[in-house]
Amino acid sequence: MTQLKNDTFLRALLKEPVEYTPIWMMRQAGRYLPEYRATRARAGSFMGLCTSPDYATEVTLQPLERFPLDAAILFSDILTVPDAMGLGLYFAEGEGPKFERPLRDESAIRALTVPVLDKLQYVFDAVSSIRKALDGRVPLIGFSGSPFTLACYMIEGGGSDDFRHVKAMLYSRPELLHHILAVNAQTVTDYLNAQIDAGAQAVQIFDTWGGALSHAAYKEFSLAYMQRIVAGLKREADGRRVPVIVFTKNGGQWLEEIAAIGADCVGLDWTTDIGQARARVGDKVALQGNFDPNALFGSPAAIEAEASRILAAYGQGSGHVFNLGHGISQHADPEHAAALVAAVHRLSRQYHQ
């Protein structure tokens, strides 16, 4: 394998010394970039992008051409996994992703099994292709949705603002939800390990919806299954550690417990003070975050001031990967994203001397 030219991101995840605070942005390859929209138009559809290693490689690299980001992230979607389980992913015009066969009745749930990974070969091919195209420029991050977050889509059959079916099942038939989560956890473990085999140099578990649960339910139905995954992941490739990042949106109240499941890094959304988070768990894990993605709607000067505030709150030393607290908005101005990346690189050097 090619030698990494910029391994700042990997070193920060392991709290090893760095020269500056590395940055990447969740959803950095996406609709806010005109070049992404052009590629997507050529591909014909969102899944057309995901299922073609060539297109996935092209869009993964687009933000790196614009900004000196310190990591690339596989372009894909968390719903590839339930699609491989046979739930029938489709995109209704203007409605977001949906499943033809949401998991609602007991017999369908009992029949759910870990899918053959061959069905996701296009993802692993994309990882290999991206890794090759990167040619050691920056590390490549693989990812998956968390078991609970995947279950939300699988049970609701699409996006939801109240998780009505999920919560009915969680409170009334918890054993059925546990079956789905156990299948998901094994699937995600296999899926992430195959991404690592294909060349992913770090992996992130996105727990977008665990934060919609009570503390008790979060521990039982989301965190426990992420812990199971972390325990089953390959942690080394090419003689180098493969760090694991766990990110629960709205999980700021539960940092101590999240930091204890064995991941190298915990992602923070923008509501958590990163200085307080470091005091709570910074001896155990690195922290990733946590710029409010919608602060990108402010002026470049305001963006720089807010980046400066976050860098100062984290303070001296390694263990901080700068990121947004959630995915970048499709309405964000790419010039504002450029201002953020430049500000973080420039302003963070003082904290690494």
Added chain:
Amino acid sequence: MTQLKNDTFLRALLKEPVEYTPIWMMRQAGRYLPEYRATRARAGSFMGLCTSPDYATEVTLQPLERFPLDAAILFSDILTVPDAMGLGLYFAEGEGPKFERPLRDESAIRALTVPVLDKLQYVFDAVSSIRKALDGRVPLIGFSGSPFTLACYMIEGGGSDDFRHVKAMLYSRPELLHHILAVNAQTVTDYLNAQIDAGAQAVQIFDTWGGALSHAAYKEFSLAYMQRIVAGLKREADGRRVPVIVFTKNGGQWLEEIAAIGADCVGLDWTTDIGQARARVGDKVALQGNFDPNALFGSPAAIEAEASRILAAYGQGSGHVFNLGHGISQHADPEHAAALVAAVHRLSRQYHQ
């Protein structure tokens, strides 16, 4: 004034001894009740309900006829206040509330002033009418949106999922947002004091969107203005203390700071463990909450188990007002709400012996 027959709610807010844990439900008068939908159909529109003291009284009392709730809450809407400021509230079919003249340009913002309270006389008339109709059965809660939450609607011109305009202003032109918030804080103070004069026996400030901010921005743009309101409220009426409840949805990370602004009670959404919250701030304030409203989609047995868990987490003694962690869903089954109220009343007695 008529003697209160059931003052359990008021005593719990002041951490005085009670026989059981009182309960009310946010949005308890609402679309999940068929009798509410019938009254709304007669009134012709949502604002037709709000602006008629007779209709507002009728729907306020409806949930009390079904369930032995320990408090009534004024039926109204938080958007009455910006409507009185002249922003032109209207309801677009299937789209929720909107404003004709959202606050976007500097001259409109500088022209914003505290409205003449006469424009909200229909609200105060509703409070008087409800208080009379209650005839001392349970206390009546008045309410308002928080200055920041009102500003979100005033600036975005309606609901938003990213608060794009608000955050652009917050980060780039904070002085403009501070002007709006100062006007809102004075208006809300006057508005709640007039509700207290009209008969409200407790008041709640709903900070629905403060939890969408970073910790630093929350303190500066939401909490500081709620503190200003609390300091300006009349705290006694009919020779009895008028307790103030502050509720920031998604504010669980900031409880210590919220508990320090002078309110009697802090509302919790369902993501916070109420036992941990009590350990953090229970010596300073009472706590209200925090049953996941969507746990009402579970079975009655599951609802009872979850209520039992929350009561046990709070533990022995007064200072807990049971509530949902957010408004009840329009899709909730009224029989399930009945099961919750009965369970809380029955299961809580053991914690007040």
